Amino acid sequence: MPLSRRTLLTTLPASALLAVAAPLRARAATRPTTTGVADPGANPGADPGANHAALLANTVAIFAGTAESNARPETAAKLASLTSTARTRLAALDGAGPGELFKGLPLGTSDANLNTSYQYLYEIALATRAPGPAPSDLRDNVDVRRRVIDALARLHDTYYGDQSKGYYGNWFNWEIGISASVSKTLVLLEEELAAYRPGLTAAYLASMDAYLRNGKDGDVDLDSRFHTGANLADITTNRILQGAVTGDDARVVKAVADQLTVYATVDPYNPRHGVTDGFYADGSFIQHDSVAYTGSYGKVLLTRAVQTVKILEGTDYIDTATADLVAVVRGWVADGFAPLVFEGWMMEIVKGRGVSRTATGYTDVAVVVEAVVDLSGHTTGPDATALKGYVKFVRQTSKAALDPVVFVSPVSVARYADILADTSVPAADLGDAASHTAFNAMDKTVHRRPGYAFALARSSNRISKYEYMSGENLMPWFQGDGAHHLYLAGQDQTLAFGVDYYTTVSPYRLPGVTAPVETRRTIPELYGTAWYDNPERGFTSSSESQNTYVYFPRGTNTLSGGARLGTYGAVGLVLGDDAAYAAKQAGELPDDFVAYRNAVATKSWFMFDDEIVVLAAGVGDPAGRAVTTTLDSRIAAASDTVTVTGRLRDGSDWPGGDGGSGTAPGPVDWLRYADAGQGVSVGYVFLDGARDGDGGGGPRPTVALDTVTRSRRVVRTSNPDTPVTKRVFSLSVDQPAGARRLSTAHALVPNATERQLAAYEKYGRYGRGPxxxxxxxxxxxxxxxxxxxxxxxxxxxxxxxxxxxxxxxxxxxxxxxxxxxxxxxxxxxxxxxxxxxxxxxxxxxxxxxxxxxxxxxxxxxxxxxxxxxxxxxxxxxxxxxxxx
The missing domain is CATH 2.60.220.10 (Polysaccharide lyase family 8-like, C-terminal)
Structure with missing residues (x-):
């Protein structure tokens, strides 16, 4: 059931939400701080004390649940998980050694360990506030709460309170991560803190403000490149909670006003505060200025947006904008998220460096589902039915059972159970089964049909080729150069994509990619650290130079985009080098900075019902290197029976070999990949319009079918050193060094049978093919x-x-x-x-x-x-x- 179409993503946010932000800032300027006393002239009838009490109660209910939600049998597993986690953290607290608060987390030089220590304290505090029908020695346990408070004091006194010794490592931990855990813990333990250590809350607020170094005077700076998109939503949510705990109404009011700016649709021709992070009119989401990021930062922003609605419920802070805010977020779900979710799996093309993590895909979508569950509770009529129907649809089509234990809120768990039990709501996607989505603002395309989804990653001088950072996504070089993912219905996508895909498939042989035959080195291999370190030339972690040339370089090509006509689409891309190579050639980068040159090609994808036609022309390398154009790569379990069959133009069958491996002895009509273990297949029809370097016969494809074993650590330094073994299929066209430019033309046919492919062959010979x-x-x-x-x-x-x-x-x-x-x-x-x-x-x-x-x-x-x-x-x- 489609959502009702209001003007969600264009004029509404700017005209409604931003209009509310201005008077909120005016209120913030006239409200006294810390006293909680209202200024009647600023907002007659407002009661800051009641507002703050509501904020605190709402926040506790979100994270700890309510007596009503926690009495439900469906939340029992969630509550057991909260308790089990807290007991594990307490055991680690008991077992800590010198220089540790928790066992195994040495402090003093690791910002990540400090951030995790604060998270563990929050998880212990949470268990003391969660109501429930079963007895618990943690619930309302004053001794446990005071242990947490004492630990907070120790961390502040020893590792956090002195800013001259802090702020090492990742800025995110100091400005967002630690503050998130601390702010929630202060809310959970508000009464105990006031009675036991009355000055600790104020000390933490002063320190959190001091660590907001990318802000302005300890507050948000909307002109800061760090205070945008999901990051701004995180920071402002933290500050809302801080204001509620301390009775600082001005802090709450300004934080709400600042956060409302995130919901305005980005106008790339007139960005507010110069910010290009956020949602665009076509449903695209960008973070870090140029990274397509719906599946990572985008879902964080979605979560924060819905939590904001829940936290502020019953207060006067955004009453006049609540309906508009909910409408905007509904638009994000329908136009930004739903096209990217296939049978419960979040597509790889919008995960940035997250593609190298071990828990993505189905886990990502669980986060989206929780947000939709809660959002449905703030809508009525057809919109509520559509959102609830989408929750059911994801549950019904996902190949992984969604366990609501992973939800943040016990209240969400109860609501989820109510939706699934509601027989009046039919399961329904938010879009049609046949659709074409042109996310041109972030250089991505999604083409869907019953039975498959095709996701294409592009890049340009507007959008990054890839994202590498913090030792994540170590071999990303070609991920934005026309790489595609073909998702087939009925398949467990963890067996087809995810971290194991990037672990076992060569980064030079991603499907759809044309790459020079060479060996590239990762950033840690090149420089011995997780970034290129050269402060004299402006290269430090998270510096603008680091972002531009190392973390997420854009392309140098202008042409990347396409048109949509109903459910059909056309996309074009001219391959180009990345910004780092261009800058290095221009003499703008240090001599020891390493940049790689790409191959060249002009490519098109034409997307129909049964076929995706792929054309490439001018394929080659100006430097004379050998070049590989990969038409497709797929993985299967090592035990699966994988075969490749086909037909040559002379009427003979594709040679058997090792499951079908080898180079074609002559021109090919079609090939078919089949994985009997998963029950899936893909056909490849070779079309006229391809030419080899000598202009005759067309290029001859090569099939490789190998068993590959690699550690998941090859794509992310913090992954477990777990070996993964897969059968890896690759279909490519290979050009030797010095070869002339060539062209290729083929059609991908998802779920193809041999009979279906033979029909293309039959018609093609007589010129009557479709x-x-x-x-x-x-x-x-x-x-x-x-x-x-x-x-x-x-x-x-x-x-x-x-x-x-x-x-x-x-x-x-x-x-x-x-x-x-x-x-x-x-x-x-x-x-x-x-x-x-x-x-x-x-x-x-x-x-x-x-x-x-x-x-x-x-x-x-x-x-x-x-x-x-x-x-x-x-x-x-x-x-x-x-x-x-």
Whole structure:
């Protein structure tokens, strides 16, 4: 059931939410601090004391549960988990050695251990506040609470309170992580702190403010590059709790106002405070200025947003904006998250460095589900039904059982059980089973059909090629160079993707990637640390130089984007080097800084129902290195039976070999990969329009089917040294050193049978196949799908380009579909995001406009119909027209 479509992601946040933020800041400026006494002139009728009491009660209820929620049998496992965790932490507290608060966490030089120590104290305090029907020696245990308070005092006195000795390591721990645990602990133990150590809360607030060094005068600075997106939501949530504990109304009011700025849709042409982090009109989410990050920081922001609604419930802080805030977050779920969740699994293309972690995918989606569960409680009517239906849909389609024990709140566990038990709510996705989502603001594309989902990762001078940081995602070099993930229905995705995929698949052979044949070294291998350390040249951890050239470098190419027409799509990409290589060539980086050069290629993906057609032209290497273009890579369990079958153009079968390994002895019609263990298959149809370096016969693909064993630590230094063994399938086209440029053309056919693939072969020989490659050069790539009556093209260079009946001026992405009644629908986008107008001509008889988007003009010209599309500041968005 779709959500009702209000203006959620464009005008609403700026006009409503930001309008509320301004008077909140005015209130903050006139409210006295620490006294809790209201200024009647600032907000008549407001009662800060009652507001603060509500904030505290709401926060305790979120994290510890309520008597009502915790009496439910469904929350028993969650409460048992809270208690078990607290007992484990107490045992570690008892067993601590010199220089430790908890056993195994030495303090004094490790910010991570200090952060974890504070988290452990919070987990102990939480168990003392959780009500429940079963007796517990931890609940309301004053001795345990005072042990926590004494430990807080010790940490402050010895390791935290002296800022001249602190703030080493990762800034996040000092400004966000530690403050999050401390702030929640202060809320949980508020009464005990006041009675037992009355000055400790104030001491911690002073220190937390002092550690907010990327802020302004110990507070948020909206112009700081560190105070954006999910990070800003975290910081402001901490400050809301701090204000509630101390009765500092001004702190709460300003924190709420600051956090409301996060919910405004990012306008890339007019960013507020220069911030490009946040959600965009097309559902994209960016953090770190240029990293596609819905599946990591995005879900953190979603959680914080919903928690904000719950924390502030019943107070007057954002009463006038609550409905708008909920509506905005509903829009995030429908347009930003749901397209990226496939059968309960979060897609890899939006996880940044998180792809190297051992617990992602299904675990990521559990976080999203909890947020949706709680969000549904703040909506009514069709919107509530849609959200609840989505919760059921994820539960129904996920291949991993969602255990609500992982939820943060016992209240959420109870609500989740109520939703699942509600027979009046049908399970339903928030989008259609057949859909195409162009996340052009973050250079990502998702194409979905019943049975599969295709996720494509791109990059440009706007969006990072990858994210590496803190020893995570050690071999990321080609993850944004057209790498794809093909998710097949019914498969446990932990067996197909996740950390084991990146562990066992060569980083040079990610599917869809063209890479030079060379060996690259990781950042720790290059420099002996987790970053490039050169303070004299501006390279320190989290410096702007580190971010730009090491952690998440952007590409140098401008063209990356595509058009969407209904449920179909076209995407183009011109491969380019990253910013570090360009800067190194320009002499802007130190001599010992290592940067790698990429291969070159011009690529297109045309996405239909049964096929994804992939074209590549100009594939090669200016430096003369050997180059590998990987058409696909998949993993299977070591015990699975994996086979590759196929047919050559001469009518002979694909050689058997070791499960089908080897290089084709001649041109190939089709190949089929099958994993009997998982019951999945993928077909590869080789199309005319491909040429080898000598212009004859087309390139001959190579199949590799190897058993690979590697440690998960090869992709992340903190992963357990656990060996993983997988059967790794790779289908590639290999060019030797010095080879001329080549082109390739093939179709991915998810869930293909041999009979289905043989049909392409049969029709292809007589020119009656559904797919025709119209053009495949570095100037224009185009495909016609006769079965769907679609002609689609990408153009890459200035000038006039011809593709079938289309003439296109300059770089563009175009889809044209003709219906049975003669109506023609078209979609156009500017994949460079830099053009003011894209013009095209449809040759043939004149067509008149039936309906057009704003900015689309149709007129008659000699020999056909001219369409001019205003793409100025469209940021890659598709504009459409219907003609007859």
């Amino acid at each position: 797919l025709t490659v119209v053009a495949n050069t570095t100037r224009v790539q185009a495909v016609e799908h006769r079965g769907l009556s679609i002609l689609t093209a990408n153009t890459f260079t200035p000038g006039t380009h011809h593709a079938g009946r289309l003439t296109i001026d300059g770089a563009a992405s175009v889809l044209v579909r003709t219906s049975r009644d003669g109506t023609l629908s078209l979609a156009v986008s500017d994949p460079t995001t830099e053009r003011g107008t894209v013009s095209l001509t449809l040759r043939g008889r004149w067509l008149r406009a039936v309906a057009t988007d704003d900015g689309v003009r149709v007129r008659r010209v000699l020999g056909g119909t001219r369409i001019d599309v205003d793409t100025h500041q469209a940021h890659g968005r598709s504009l459409t027209a219907r003609l007859r």
